[in-house]
Amino acid sequence: MREKDIITLAHGSGGKAAHELISRFFLPFFDNPILRNLDDQGVFAIKEGRLALTTDTYVVSPLFFRGGDIGRLAICGTVNDLAVCGATPLFLSAGFVIEEGFRVDALQRILASMKDAACEASVSVITADTKVVEKGACDGLFINTSGIGMVPEGIEMSSKFVRPGDCVLLSGTIGDHGIAVVSEREGISFETDVRSDCAPLAGMVEAMLVAGARPHAMRDPTRGGLATTLNEIAIASKVEIEIEEERIPLNASVRSACELLGFDPLHVANEGKLVAFVPEADAEKALKAMRASKYGRSAALIGRVVSAGEPRVFMKTRIGGRRFVDMLVGEQFPRIC
Amino acid sequence: MPKFVEEFERPEDARVLIRRIQELARVVGRDRVQFMEVCGTHTVAIFRYGIRDLIPGNIRLLSGPGCPVCVTPSQSIDEFIAISRMPGVIAAVFGDMMRVPGTDSSLEIEKAKGADVRIVYSSLDALKMARENPWKDVVFFAVGFETTAPTIAATLATAADSGIKNFYVLPANKLIPPAMAAVLETEGLALDGLICPGHVSAIIGSRAYEFIPAKYRIGAVVTGFQSTDILQSIYLLLRQIVDGSPRVETQYSRLVVPEGNLAALGVMDEVFEPCDSAWRGLGVIPSSGLKLRPQFAEFGVLQKFDLKSPESREAYGCLCGEILRGKKEPLDCPLFGKACTPESPVGACMVTTEGTCQAHYRYGVERT
Numbered sequence: 001m002r003e004k005d006i007i008t009l010a011h012g013s014g015g016k017a018a019h020e021l022i023s024r025f026f027l028p029f030f031d032n033p034i035l036r037n038l039d040d041q042g043v044f045a046i047k048e049g050r051l052a053l054t055t056d057t058y059v060v061s062p063l064f065f066r067g068g069d070i071g072r073l074a075i076c077g078t079v080n081d082l083a084v085c086g087a088t089p090l091f092l093s094a095g096f097v098i099e100e101g102f103r104v105d106a107l108q109r110i111l112a113s114m115k116d117a118a119c120e121a122s123v124s125v126i127t128a129d130t131k132v133v134e135k136g137a138c139d140g141l142f143i144n145t146s147g148i149g150m151v152p153e154g155i156e157m158s159s160k161f162v163r164p165g166d167c168v169l170l171s172g173t174i175g176d177h178g179i180a181v182v183s184e185r186e187g188i189s190f191e192t193d194v195r196s197d198c199a200p201l202a203g204m205v206e207a208m209l210v211a212g213a214r215p216h217a218m219r220d221p222t223r224g225g226l227a228t229t230l231n232e233i234a235i236a237s238k239v240e241i242e243i244e245e246e247r248i249p250l251n252a253s254v255r256s257a258c259e260l261l262g263f264d265p266l267h268v269a270n271e272g273k274l275v276a277f278v279p280e281a282d283a284e285k286a287l288k289a290m291r292a293s294k295y296g297r298s299a300a301l302i303g304r305v306v307s308a309g310e311p312r313v314f315m316k317t318r319i320g321g322r323r324f325v326d327m328l329v330g331e332q333f334p335r336i337c
Numbered sequence: 338m339p340k341f342v343e344e345f346e347r348p349e350d351a352r353v354l355i356r357r358i359q360e361l362a363r364v365v366g367r368d369r370v371q372f373m374e375v376c377g378t379h380t381v382a383i384f385r386y387g388i389r390d391l392i393p394g395n396i397r398l399l400s401g402p403g404c405p406v407c408v409t410p411s412q413s414i415d416e417f418i419a420i421s422r423m424p425g426v427i428a429a430v431f432g433d434m435m436r437v438p439g440t441d442s443s444l445e446i447e448k449a450k451g452a453d454v455r456i457v458y459s460s461l462d463a464l465k466m467a468r469e470n471p472w473k474d475v476v477f478f479a480v481g482f483e484t485t486a487p488t489i490a491a492t493l494a495t496a497a498d499s500g501i502k503n504f505y506v507l508p509a510n511k512l513i514p515p516a517m518a519a520v521l522e523t524e525g526l527a528l529d530g531l532i533c534p535g536h537v538s539a540i541i542g543s544r545a546y547e548f549i550p551a552k553y554r555i556g557a558v559v560t561g562f563q564s565t566d567i568l569q570s571i572y573l574l575l576r577q578i579v580d581g582s583p584r585v586e587t588q589y590s591r592l593v594v595p596e597g598n599l600a601a602l603g604v605m606d607e608v609f610e611p612c613d614s615a616w617r618g619l620g621v622i623p624s625s626g627l628k629l630r631p632q633f634a635e636f637g638v639l640q641k642f643d644l645k646s647p648e649s650r651e652a653y654g655c656l657c658g659e660i661l662r663g664k665k666e667p668l669d670c671p672l673f674g675k676a677c678t679p680e681s682p683v684g685a686c687m688v689t690t691e692g693t694c695q696a697h698y699r700y701g702v703e704r705t
Contacts (some may be wrong), residue, residue: 185456246348259562261458262378262433262690264385319351319564321387326699329679333432334458335378335691 007102012132025104026128029111030094030118034126042126044091049153052087054078055146063110063140066180067195071110073271074143075117076200077222083202084218084274085157086209087149089123095144096130102140110141121200123147149202155209161216162237166305167283169276171204171296172197173249174226178268179257182334194253197295199272204293208276213286215276224328227266227313229275231327234311241313243303243325262335266315267328277305346563354568355391361575362393371397371527372574373663375517376534377404377691378562384700386564392571399663400693402516403534405481406433407661407685407692408616412649413509414439417478420507420642421452427470429463430478431485432456433689438682440649460485460492460506467496467504476638479506483540486510486627487601490608493629493636507638508628511614513537514545515625519616521553523662530556530574532567535589542597543587550583561589608633617651617685618658657684660693667697674698 010017027035034042058074068076074094082089094114098107118125125145180196201220208215217237221229226248234241250265258265272295278286283301290296303315313325362370374380380400383389389398402408418439421428428444435445435456448454453473457463460477467475479489489506496504513534521528533546538559546557556577560570570588577583587593607630614626629637638644651658655677656670667673667686677683679695686692690699 262381264690315387317385317387317564318346319348319355319386319388319391319568321390323384323387323390323700330436332690333435333456335431335433335689 005104007098007100007104007107007132009100009132009134012098012130018130021130022128025108025111026130029115030125030128032124032126034124035128042091042093044126046150050151052082052085052149052151053146054081055144056081057142057144059139059142060181061139062181062184063106065184065196067176068198068271069110069113070141070143071114072117072198074145075114075121075123076198076271078145078147079121079123079200079202080220080274082147082149083200083205084220085151086155086205086218087151088206089121089147089149089202091126091148092118092123093146094125094128096128097138097142098130098132099138099140100132100135107141117200121202152209155214157215157217159217159219159233159236162233162239162277162305163216164239164305164308165280166216166277167280167301168230168241168243168303168305169278169283169287169290170226170248170300170302171201171274171290172272172298173251173254174221174270174273175254175258175265175268176251177271178225178263179254181269182261183257192253192257194251194257197270197272199295201272201274201295204274204290204296207289207293208286211285211289213278213282213289215278215282215286217277218274220274221270223269225265225267225269226275227264227325228327230313230325233277234313238308238311239305240307240310241303242306242316243313244316245318247300247302249298249300263332266325267332346565350565351568354565354572358396358568358572358575359393361572361579362395364579365575367395369395369397370529370575370578371399372530372532372571373399373401373520373528374532375401375403375513376537377407377689377693378536379532379534379560379567380404380693380696381691382562382564383567384696386567388564388567396571399528399666400660400696401520401663402616402619402661403482403513403537404686404689404691404693405485405511406437406689407657408511408516408619409434409437409480409509409685410615410617410649411440411651412615413480413507414443415649416638416644417507418442418444418447419644420476420638421447421454423642425473426453427466427473427475428452428454428478429457429466429475430454431458431480433691434478434480436682437685437688438652460489464492464496464501464504467501471503474503474505474641476505476507478509480509482511482513482537483605484536486609487540487598487605490604493608493633494604496636497633505636505638505641506629508609510609510627511616512611512625512627514541514548515622516616516619517549519619519622519625520662521549523664526662526664528555528663529578530558530583532570532574533557533559535559535561535566535592538587538589538593538597540598540601542595543585543593544595545597546585550585554583556583557585559585559587559589559593561592618661652683655684657686657694660686667694670694
């Protein structure tokens with residue numbers, strides 16, 4: 001491997017190599033009038049109203065997996081965190097921590113996939129930063145993205161606003177991302193065709209709002225899975241939620257993989273799904289809008305908020321039993337098989 | 338990967354089975370009928386499907402010793418922790434052993450402190466690590482029942498054939514039938530039937546359970562893992578009580594034959610021989626463990642590492658031992674849900690997803 005094929009500490013020095021890294025690699029992918037100025041900040045005008053700001057750091061291993069990579073994840077994750085409060089995502093920042101020795105071609109693939117995801121979600125990266133750290137100080141590449149979005153007038157959602165009677169809508173199958181990633185980790189060699197669901201959801205949310213649905217709360221059930229998200233909402237709004245196993249969309253391959261690994265699909269991560277708590281009167285139009293959007297074809301009504309009081313989540317099982325749904329504790333490890 | 342799970346999970350089949358179970362439970366006419374599911378995967382499945390909620394009140398399901406993580410004693414964990422701390426070692430381990438408390442640490446803590454502990458899904462993945470890291474010693478923690486032992490044996494046979502010199506195992510595998518016998522000998526525990534593990538039986542065959550009706554006069558049904566499998570087995574065990582003819586039956590006949598998997602048993606026998614073994618909570622059970630045969634002894638950690646026997650002890654006040662024998666239930670334990678939770682487990686049964694206490698804690702409606 002030649003020196004120019006890998007990232008070295010010189011690229012993080014702030015000198016010539018660093019300038020080259022930014023102008024040769026980052027600019028072509030994220031090119032837009034604000035970033036092109038290469039100022040220390042991106043400046044933009046806003047209309048009156050409310051802004052939403054969010055940040056997340058992405059440290060997935062492996063960096064590439066079926067259905068996505070860390071780059072797509074870093075754009076979609078932050079876009080979705082804005083979208084689930086109803087905001088229209090506008091601008092992102094991106095910070096890269098790169099381990100020396102990281103391959104330039106891998107970095108380019110990741111940047112290209114960030115570009116595609118940003119295009120799809122109609123957001124621009126208007127300020128960025130890179131740091132190169134010594135070998136072993138990080139695992140290949142870490143990315144932080146922050147995002148700013150505009151909250152439309154009259155839209156107010158919070159995990160505290162959920163009420164008894166609300167319908168629980170889920171935008172599609174669960175567990176795809178977690179299984180896709182775990183199946184490619186070192187030491188866990190099992191064959192599966194599961195692809196990550198990593199996708200930007202701002203379009204779906206916009207369609208729901210345009211259709212006139214006014215969700216009380218929305219969340220994207222990422223780490224910890226659907227079970228953790230439902231419990232967080234139950235606690236924040238002090239409500240009891242009941243879901244039905246039969247109504248939860250689940251790919252057969254995800255289900256098989258979960259049985260093999262001893263995972264509960266309710267605890268497995270998603271990166272392109274949202275859960276919406278909507279008043280009963282809005283449920284049908286919300287569901288229709290979700291199903292009409294690219295990433296919500298298998299959206300379903302999976303349960304209801306049954307009462308106020310004790311914050312907890314139950315599930316009616318496929319065969320008619322009832323069980324408690326708990327949050328995920330720690331990392332989910334494959335069981336001995 | 339199977340895509341046919343759904344066909345064993347038809348709610349209408351489940352409803353029919355539940356109705357039949359209710360009828361037979363009335364015919365049996367006793368205040369209490371106790372069945373034990375031996376396998377941890379069954380325990381979790383019973384909770385996930387909500388089966389306890391669906392069967393008549395006079396049928397009680399007790400959880401048995403079939404969780405490989407739960408029955409591995411502190412001593413073995415402490416030994417493996419000691420190995421993981423040694424320089425130049427890659428400690429390869431099944432994921433759900435990471436959080437099990439040893440006497441004063443766990444593999445998760447050792448990893449955070451800098452030990453090279455890596456999670457593998459199979460012993461073959463650990464052997465691959467040995468090939469890829471010839472300058473390191475890869476040590477695999479060989480735990481599990483008859484389900485993991487054949488693969489581990491095959492891994493060692495491969496390592497021997499290909500002359501790999503940097504691969505070792507800490508042998509701590511355990512055998513299910515001797516543990517079942519130990520449970521059945523427990524004083525004051527009146528069991529009316531056993532729900533026998535599906536995966537283990539695919540290896541050892543249903544014939545391995547013939548001693549149960551012969552000696553203990555109760556039924557044993559080899560069972561699959563779908564809701565209808567488990568319900569059907571409960572039905573079959575009740576039927577046996579009504580008929581007064583305890584015997585071994587195989588509900589899981591799509592995978593289990595009487596003689597078992599002869600190839601798997603063959604390689605196990607080539608590499609391992611039975612030995613007395615200590616189980617958490619059950620004590621030392623004769624011929625219930627596996628040690629390396631002399632021709633494979635070079636792969637054992639004892640040949641390679643100087644293991645000073647650490648002063649090991651089990652957690653004080655924890656009822657895991659009695660819970661693993663079905664003598665107590667998690668709610669009987671004063672630590673359950675208070676000092677002992679999945680976030681900070683005291684006993685092994687709370688550590689792993691297949692542990693009885695964690696299953697009760699996570700899914701049990703009675704907790705609320």
